[in-house]
Amino acid sequence: MYILGYPILFGVYAALVGQSVLAGAVQHPSNHATGIPMPSTFKRYQDTYQRNTRASLGIKGCTNKNIAVRRSWDDLDDATRTDYLRAVNCLAAKPPKMDTSLAPGAMNRLDDFTYIHINQTNIIHQSGYLLPWHRLFLWQIEHALRDECGYKGHLPYWDNPRFSEDQAQSKVFDGSMTSFGGNGAFVPHGPRKVILPGLAISNFSLPKPAGTGGGCITDGPLKNFRISLGPVAKEVIDPANKYGFLPNPRCLSRDFYNPASQGVLNWANATTIVASDSIKALRNNIEDLWHFNSHTFVGMEAADPFSTPNDPVFYLLHAQIDRLWAIWQGQDLKARTFAIDGNRTFLGLALDTAPNLPPSLATIDDVMDMGLGWKPKTKEGMPATKGGRCYIYE
Numbered sequence: 265m266y267i268l269g270y271p272i273l274f275g276v277y278a279a280l281v282g283q284s285v286l287a288g289a290v291q292h293p294s295n296h297a298t299g300i301p302m303p304s305t306f307k308r309y310q311d312t313y314q315r316n317t318r319a320s321l322g323i324k325g326c327t328n329k330n331i332a333v334r335r336s337w338d339d340l341d342d343a344t345r346t347d348y349l350r351a352v353n354c355l356a357a358k359p360p361k362m363d364t365s366l367a368p369g370a371m372n373r374l375d376d377f378t379y380i381h382i383n384q385t386n387i388i389h390q391s392g393y394l395l396p397w398h399r400l401f402l403w404q405i406e407h408a409l410r411d412e413c414g415y416k417g418h419l420p421y422w423d424n425p426r427f428s429e430d431q432a433q434s435k436v437f438d439g440s441m442t443s444f445g446g447n448g449a450f451v452p453h454g455p456r457k458v459i460l461p462g463l464a465i466s467n468f469s470l471p472k473p474a475g476t477g478g479g480c481i482t483d484g485p486l487k488n489f490r491i492s493l494g495p496v497a498k499e500v501i502d503p504a505n506k507y508g509f510l511p512n513p514r515c516l517s518r519d520f521y522n523p524a525s526q527g528v529l530n531w532a533n534a535t536t537i538v539a540s541d542s543i544k545a546l547r548n549n550i551e552d553l554w555h556f557n558s559h560t561f562v563g564m565e566a567a568d569p570f571s572t573p574n575d576p577v578f579y580l581l582h583a584q585i586d587r588l589w590a591i592w593q594g595q596d597l598k599a600r601t602f603a604i605d606g607n608r609t610f611l612g613l614a615l616d617t618a619p620n621l622p623p624s625l626a627t628i629d630d631v632m633d634m635g636l637g638w639k640p641k642t643k644e645g646m647p648a649t650k651g652g653r654c655y656i657y658e
């Protein structure tokens with residue numbers, strides 16, 4: 265079954281410029297002066313979020329002194345970018361911690377993350393858990409990078425609107441040795457339709473438009489990156505390997521699809537998202553305007569809803585989504601921190617493991633599965649400055 269509405273459903277720079285203008289003589293480094301500047305309307309929301317967040321901090325626990333700052337990849341210096349990518353390759357060289365009998369294809373520490381994401385996909389997308397689950401997921405990878413591989417910085421985000429009209433110009437994708445590599449090599453291909461396994465509704469499918477790549481990435485420090493789990497969403501699902509848990513060693517491929525970014529992942533839509541007047545509007549705007557489109561733009565591995573963390577840029581993509589949520593929450597921390605909307609499964613659909621389960625609404629006391637035995641309540645994944653989390657976006 266092909267649901268037409270699905271694709272649309274799934275769907276800082278100005279601060280620096282502002283400072284340098286205010287400071288008069290201070291020139292920002294040239295690597296900051298890139299991309300489409302943040303408009304003042306968006307900046308007002310970001311400023312309010314930062315002010316309210318900092319004002320909410322106490323003198324113990326998460327404080328103004330120890331709060332981590334998550335920055336745009338384009339604003340990091342080369343040394344931090346190099347160190348981040350080194351740490352990604354470091355996790356890829358470490359053994360998994362999970363019980364690999366659950367997924368024999370899990371080859372390394374990054375696969376612990378890809379596995380649990382595959383395992384939870386039909387619960388944590390198009391549902392009430394999207395935002396809190398991914399917030400904790402990002403926090404886990406940030407700590408793995410720092411604690412297990414010595415990364416000194418914090419989780420960066422892909423600031424899509426700066427290069428909405430040509431993402432290949434961004435330092436995320438410019439192909440340099442401090443990028444995630446660029447597009448995949450061009451391999452002639454047409455659009456496809458892939459099936460999402462696990463939903464009780466048979467053959468729920470997702471259109472995959474044909475982009476300008478399709479093959480392995482050819483540059484950057486992830487050029488020789490190997491992945492093994494997935495793909496999961498395929499034109500034909502193999503019942504013997506339904507979730508892609510068997511070993512499938514291959515390169516990292518991408519398929520940039522510009523129509524998902526141009527005029528879409530831009531400041532106007534980012535502003536619409538942070539200006540949402542309810543959690544329902546916020547969630548719909550994030551899904552319809554941003555989430556699906558940012559995965560679709562990158563394409564191939566990143567566009568598989570299940571095994572998408574196979575592309576390490578996934579974590580930066582979701583940090584931007586986490587940031588938009590944080591900015592929205594930060595307009596009114598009291599009323600919005602624990603606001604939740606959405607069902608307990610993907611679009612409220614029954615799962616094939618529980619075909620008669622009626623749709624029900626997610627609550628903040630529901631337990632989420634983060635993998636490796638961590639099962640926090642949903643509300644633990646909602647504040648960015650409490651319960652072990654302590655970060656702010658710039």
Ligand SMILES: [Cu+2]
Pocket residue numbers: 381389398
């Ligand atoms: Cu996800």
